[in-house]
Amino acid sequence: MNPAAIRDKVAIIGMGCTKFGELWEQSLDDMIIDATYEAFDDAGVGADDIEAAWVGTQMSSFTGATLAMPLKLKNMPITRVENACGTGQDTLRAASFAVACGAYDMVLVVGVEKLKDSGLSGLPDPFNHPVYGQGATAPGRWALGATRYFAANKLSPQEGKGVLAKIAVKNHYNGSMHPKAHFQRAITKEQAINAPIIAFPLGLFDCCPTTDGAAAAIVCRADLAKKYRDDYVTVKGFGVAIGPGWGKEDFDYNYEFLPETIAAGKQAYAAAGITDPRKDLSLAEIHDCFTIAELMEYEALGFSEMGHAKDDVEAGTFELKGRLPVNSDGGLKSFGHPVGASGIRMCYEIYKQLQGKAQLPARQLKNPKMGLAMAQGGHPGFLMPIIAILGLPA
Amino acid sequence: MAGIEAFGAYVPLYRMKREDIARAWGGASQGGERAVANFDEDSVTMAVAAAVDCLKGIDRDTVDAVYFATTTSPYREKLGATIIAYALDLKREVATNDFTDCLRAGSMALRAALDAVKAGSAKRVLVVAADTRIGAPRSEFEQSFGDGAAAFLVGTKDLAATVDATYSHADDIMDFWRTRPEDLIKTGDDRLVSHDFIKTSEDRFVITEGYLRNVQEGVSKLLEKCEIRPRDITKAVFYAPDARRHKEIVPSLGFDPKTQVQESMFDKMGNTGCAFAPMLLVAALESAKPGDKIVFATYGDGCDAMLVRATEHVADGKGKRGIQGFLASKRYISNYEKYMTHRSLVPTESQRRPPLVSSVPVLWRDRKWILSLNASRCKSCGRAFFPPQRICLYCHSKDEFDYVRLSDRKGKVFTFNVDNLALTQDAPEIFCRVHLEGDVGFYCRMTDRDPDKVAIDMPVEMTFRKFHEAGGYNNYFWKCMPIR
16 A cells, blocks of 8 residues: 555646535536636636546535536546545545546546525435434534533533634634635624524534535646646645444444544545644645534644644634634635535635635735645544645645 | 232323413313323333333243233324334234223223233233323313323232232213314424314213213122122222312222222322223332232223232332332423423424435334344454444454343433434434443433433433334334433
8 A cells, every 4th residue: 555656646727616605596507617617717728628527416416417417528437426524525536546547637526515405404314214313413413522522621511612612713704704605704702602502512603504515626647737837736645534433332432532533634644745734734624514523623633632622722723823724714614514515615725825826815824835625524433534635746 | 820910100201280281271270280291202102111110120031912001002003012012122922912992991901911811821911001192272181181101010920919809891881982083283393193182971971870880880899799898998999080080989989088099199190091090000009018908990981890909029019110209200391382292282383304204114124223222242242232233343243243132221421412403392302322231332312301401421211212203103212311
């Protein structure tokens, strides 16, 4: 096994991302077209330059025809990818390996999700046993982790909520400066703490919204990238760790850490040649479906010492001007979570930051070199984190 | 000799003050309070709870038959006794039988069990009576009815009480009846619920020619048959529609109301239908001394009467909590409107959520753990898993496990949430992982709880409940609840 086999073999030469939000006027096809054509324009290529494509969606559509139909791609290899919240990263991963092995020179990657056409609130529950686990919700499942994490780290629920509120405040502040975010409004710590409880101890501002969106990337062989642009970025590596999903039932799992995410981080760091993520990474987009998830991920990904994420939150380590900005675009908290699109949207932020093209000067990071994008399906005890690391060419 | 080896009962946690019902309708209160089943309880789940109480310390493989008595079976066609047998994790070779459609169903089942044991067709028969009768809103029944269950293990060994004589007669009279469902109501989870509230005739006629005449006749014929005078009876246990009639009938039966009559508990739990007299019998046995003679009489299209005698083992036959234990453990339902919602008596707005789903093959395939609550324990490394797993999470051994029953284990809350978003009739829903005795984790819902008092390390026990009606049938499974 060679975890570094893919490092710098593949380049991203163009990306696109729709506005995220409740896109009542846009269909799934509209979002795919808009994200793809922004990526085409960004790369200076068109549909005729593409040799294969991958589309990631968790529940909005099936088969490669999801792309072929709206984009009128004719008789091309197109595959639909699904791997829960990490679908976006896994779609990019499938495309990257195909390009790295030389099978294709240039391919299209699209992540998309249309959640707001159901007429219902929240996500449908994909878990469909008639009684076991029936009716459980995503915030409820993360609340099980929060209850235990607080207890293990000697935080009262009120103290714990104070730490989580700082994460919500940070991400909403970052989102307030991003023109494509679903929510573009800063909030106060008091607002976060006093918001209605969704699943105790998590309140409204600890949870991300239900959102529509799409994002796209043009991936090509790294040795051909220069033909298209100078400021391309390269894929440094991936990490994928799918757990057996037995945390809820496993007597030994204590909900106080995220073992799958630790494993995925180790894979990704080995692939990208990272020894100290806190130093080597310039930014990270991680999975803040709930603020407790972001807090526990700081530790799982080695950004904070185990049990000390709270200290880094208090010190502002992960703020825009901190040592390792996390979710500089506002994260899922501001962008929402159109499941299949989120991973590519995270990559879009890293791509733009690495190019120095963040939409507003106020949110542009100084000389970033490498960024991590991690989306994580499931919940404590049942996780499927997928990481992509992008950086400036070697 | 056939008799009662063990006895138990169940009263739901929730009580409703009758003045709350009177407040809603502007009428007079009958006084006291009544027991009300939680939204996730029905006659089958309450029967399981009473049976668990009764089977304390008894090897369940020795139960040869289950007789379930109710006037409120969740099904018009399909046995309740079989669901109960599965929830109790009884052996497959068990005879199951429902006794229904009559207030006398409890004593009919008891009598049939005694006959079966006497005849030798079964050694041990579990008799469970449970009712959740719903009085029409604003009716006197709404106040007088209560929900509850009683259980008896009928057999021959170390009897707690013998049944020395039985007497029955039949009398056809239009006293209480139900024909077909009326009054369709659309509930918040999009169910169409039809209620068939109990109908009755002119009450003076029903009481005089129905209740009084039949019970007087039954008790006097029984005493005659046994050549016993009323004053030789230690305690009289008999059905009554309400507190007033319970009091009124005593002089005509020849008993001293001060010393010889089992308290009706009408002000504590209400008239629990076909389980009412059996529950009073359980209460009488709980306080009985060896040698006590008890007259037990029920009413409904006639009368059943039995002479029950407590033996020297009567204290050993007592259930884990019994009537007294369950009556002492209670919470008040917050208001009458909540009761109406729990019993689907008012149409409520549908929640804008995907419809609930069920699957008959899944419920059938998984019944060993859904209904019988069995975990798997790996034979190589000893680790236990719920739901049962073919491949061990720890040692990867394949298909090498034993089933272990979890339903009678206690546990502690390891982690929990208070979920306001979860689809439930009674938000917030508590989801938790509990650690059960024997190092088994169980991820489950918590019922009969005060959301503000749920905490890590809180002691819990298992309880069989109805989850929902997706598919048009009842989906049962186990939850945890704070220890009562």
